[in-house]
Amino acid sequence: MSWSVLAKVSRFGGGFAATILIxxxxxKYHWGMLSVLKALSGFAFVIxxxxxxxxxxxxxxxxxxxxxxxxxxxxxxxxxxxxxxVWICLLVIVRFGGPVIEGFFQERFERFGYYLQFAxxxxxxxxxxxxVTNFLQSWYETRxxxxxxxxxxxxxxxxxxxxxxxxxxxxxxxxxxxIVNLLMTLLLVPQVRWFVRSAxxxxxxxxxxxxxxxxSLPFVATGVLNQIVWRQSEVIFLGHYHGSELSGYFxxxxxxxxxxxxxxxxxxxxxxxxxxxxVYARDVSNLPRAIDLYxxxxxxxxxxxxxxxxxxxxxLVPILYGSQMLPAALLxxxxxxxxxxxxxxxxxxxxxxxxGKSWINMLVFxxxxxxxxxxxxxxxxxxxxxxxxxxxxxxxxxxxxxxxIVLKKCRPDVRAPVSFIVRCYAAAAPTMLLxxxxxxxxxxxxxxxxxxxxxxxxxxxxxxxxxVGENEKELIGRLPIPLKERILALF
Numbered sequence: 001m002s003w004s005v006l007a008k009v010s011r012f013g014g015g016f017a018a019t020i021l022i023x024x025x026x027x028k029y030h031w032g033m034l035s036v037l038k039a040l041s042g043f044a045f046v047i048x049x050x051x052x053x054x055x056x057x058x059x060x061x062x063x064x065x066x067x068x069x070x071x072x073x074x075x076x077x078x079x080x081x082x083x084x085x086v087w088i089c090l091l092v093i094v095r096f097g098g099p100v101i102e103g104f105f106q107e108r109f110e111r112f113g114y115y116l117q118f119a120x121x122x123x124x125x126x127x128x129x130x131x132v133t134n135f136l137q138s139w140y141e142t143r144x145x146x147x148x149x150x151x152x153x154x155x156x157x158x159x160x161x162x163x164x165x166x167x168x169x170x171x172x173x174x175x176x177x178x179i180v181n182l183l184m185t186l187l188l189v190p191q192v193r194w195f196v197r198s199a200x201x202x203x204x205x206x207x208x209x210x211x212x213x214x215x216s217l218p219f220v221a222t223g224v225l226n227q228i229v230w231r232q233s234e235v236i237f238l239g240h241y242h243g244s245e246l247s248g249y250f251x252x253x254x255x256x257x258x259x260x261x262x263x264x265x266x267x268x269x270x271x272x273x274x275x276x277x278x279v280y281a282r283d284v285s286n287l288p289r290a291i292d293l294y295x296x297x298x299x300x301x302x303x304x305x306x307x308x309x310x311x312x313x314x315x316l317v318p319i320l321y322g323s324q325m326l327p328a329a330l331l332x333x334x335x336x337x338x339x340x341x342x343x344x345x346x347x348x349x350x351x352x353x354x355x356g357k358s359w360i361n362m363l364v365f366x367x368x369x370x371x372x373x374x375x376x377x378x379x380x381x382x383x384x385x386x387x388x389x390x391x392x393x394x395x396x397x398x399x400x401x402x403x404x405i406v407l408k409k410c411r412p413d414v415r416a417p418v419s420f421i422v423r424c425y426a427a428a429a430p431t432m433l434l435x436x437x438x439x440x441x442x443x444x445x446x447x448x449x450x451x452x453x454x455x456x457x458x459x460x461x462x463x464x465x466x467x468v469g470e471n472e473k474e475l476i477g478r479l480p481i482p483l484k485e486r487i488l489a490l491f
Contacts, residue, residue, distance in 0.1 A: 006146045012263050014153030018160055019259075022173055023252065023321045025164045032248030033109050034170050036239045041119040042227050048087045048127050051219025052079055053134040054353065055212055060138035061278040073196060075209050079216075080131075087124050094120045108243045115170050122178035129181040132188045135195075138274045144191045152184040218362040225365035228372050229395055234388035237380045246385050252321065253331035254392075256313065260305050261339045265298055265346065273350060280354050287351060288413045294347045295417050296472055299424045304458050306340035307428035309333075311435045311454050315442045331389060333435065342396040344416060345403040351414050352406070360410070364402050368395050420467070427461030459490050467491075 023031050055076075063069045094101070098113025105112060136145045156176055163172025227233055234254075235247040272294055279286040310333055317329040352360050372395045379387030407414050431454040438450055462468055468491040 006150070008263060008266065010146070010150040010153045012259065014156055015259060017157060019252075019255065020320055021157075021160060021164065023248075023325065026169060026173075028248045028324050029244045030170055032235075032239065032244030032246070032251070033112065033115070034173060035235045035247050035251030036105075036109065036112075036244075037115055037119045037170070037174075038251075039227075039233055039235050040116060041123055043224060044090055044120045044123045045126055045130075046223030046227060047090065047220060048083055048123055049130060049220075049223070050079065050083050050086065051216030051223070051358075052076070052083065053130050054219045054358075055079075055216040056131065056134040057138050057273050058215060058277055058353070058356075059212075060135065061274045062281050064139075064278070066281070069196075075212055078209060079212060083127060084124070087127070090120055090123075091117070105239050108239065115174075118171060118174050122174055122181075125178045125181035125185065128185045132185055132192055135192050136188065139195055141191065141195065145188060148184045148187040151187065152180045155183060156180045215356065215358060218358040222358065222362045222365050225362070225369040228369040229365055229399065233372075234376055234380065234392065237376050238385065238388055241381045242384055249325065249328040250331070250385050250388050252317070252325055253328040253335055256317070256332050257306075257309055257335040257339050260309055261302055261336070261343075263305070265302065265343065273353065276350065276354050287354065287411065288415070291347045291351050291414050292417055293471075294350070296420060298343050298346065299421050300468070300472060302340055302343055303424040303428050304431075306336045307431040307458060308451065308454055309336035310432050312438050312447060312451060314435065315438045315447060319442075319444075327385075331385065334389065334393075338393045338396060341400065344400040344421070347416070348403040348407045348414070351411065355410070357410065360406060364399070364406060367402065368399050371395055371398065423465040423467050427465040427467050428458060430457040430461055431455075463491055 022034070026034065059072055060069075063072050094113075094117050098116065101116060102109070102113045133145060136142065159176040159179060160173065163176055166172065168175065235251050238250055239247040272290075276287070276290045276294075279290060313336060314329045314333040317332050318326045321328075349361055349364075352358065372391050375391035375394065376388065379390060381387070383390075404416070434450055434454050434457075438447060441447075441450070473491070
């Protein structure tokens with residue numbers, strides 16, 4: 001876990017710096033176009049991945065316990081060939097369907113079809129990197145992965161600065177990402193080979209292509225639906241109805257809170273998924289305890305970030321990204337609240353994956369995506385950026401309700417620790433109230449003092465509402481973070 005957190009810190013820092021650099025260099029028009037390209041390439045990534053990353057996280061921990069590793073990997077090589085064929089098909093579609101795609105945006109984006117070809121072509125390097133990453137995470141080997149990610153992020157910033165300085169614009173941003181994904185993959189492939197060669201040859205369960213596909217293919221549909229429900233797919237409709245600038249504002253308002261709040265959850269999710277799958281394989285009765293611990297870990301980490309983000313992001317957005325992005329400031333503030341409650345369904349969704357019921361996730365996300373797109377089409381043409389915000393806020397809340405109902409049917413013993421989560425929000429309320437002061441006193445010195453006061457209020461709130469009990473202290477004690485003994489002493 002410690003190496004996973006280190007890798008995520010590196011990626012977070014690199015991503016945050018890169019976003020500031022890209023927004024300030026490209027300007028609001030080209031940033032908006034890049035936002036739409038990223039949204040579309042996100043769909044391409046999910047389709048080409050074919051759910052293979054999740055199959056690795058599901059089956060590799062299982063074969064470590066029950067055997068059959070080499071049989072599983074033989075099947076997986078065939079799956080890799082199918083992924084490459086799917087990628088080639090997408091390239092052909094984009095190459096010859098460019099005019100149709102440009103027509104959807106009513107010629108608001110200059111040379112959009114040309115840029116989209118590069119975006120889809122470079123997806124294959126992201127897929128390779130994703131597969132290698134999932135393999136190493138499922139093996140709990142994160143040290144070399146973290147080192148590769150650190151090297152990759154340094155290279156990404158250097159290449160980004162170079163390409164943007166050369167005037168390559170959007171192509172430079174896409175090209176820098178592709179080079180770094182390829183570099184990190186090449187650095188990590190030898191480690192994957194070492195694990196495969198050193199693994200003991202034990203007979204075990206046979207994992208044929210049919211079995212892998214039955215588990216992984218629902219992730220394609222779920223992933224596409226997740227791009228609609230959980231990613232900023234609204235930028236596509238905003239680009240269609242209102243043009244590039246609103247797409248860029250919404251992307252930034254969506255991206256900043258998501259980047260900050262997903263910082264730890266995305267880091268620990270593959271490890272938690274693999275670990276939960278392993279303990280579930282040993283004894284299915286372990287699942288409720290694992291999900292409860294996951295909830296507590298999530299909200300101890302998420303709520304402080306959400307509270308501080310809500311309090312200060314409205315003032316910080318124009319400072320960090322330039323006055324041109326001021327229209328995104330209020331929306332950014334509100335998204336910190338929206339994304340904080342979206343994590344209520346994350347552990348429940350993972351429980352379904354661990355139980356092998358990925359098809360249920362697919363059905364739930366289908367329902368949520370239909371509602372999301374319906375609201376987008378009804379509200380975005382008339383209300384613009386706020387018509388894009390409401391569907392996200394509503395659908396993520398609806399997802400919490402639906403997943404709670406589904407888990408109550410499938411595993412009544414798996415539930416969220418509601419009283420604990422309520423105490424987390426109550427403890428953060430005083431810090432969130434500083435939002436009223438931060439929009440009035442916006443000098444750098446004043447904001448620093450207010451952030452310090454907000455951090456103190458968080459500690460006092462957590463102590464007053466007794467958020468960190470013995471179980472939570474044990475969880476924090478296991479976290480790979482510096483000064484954790486001093487952090488525990490505060491509570």
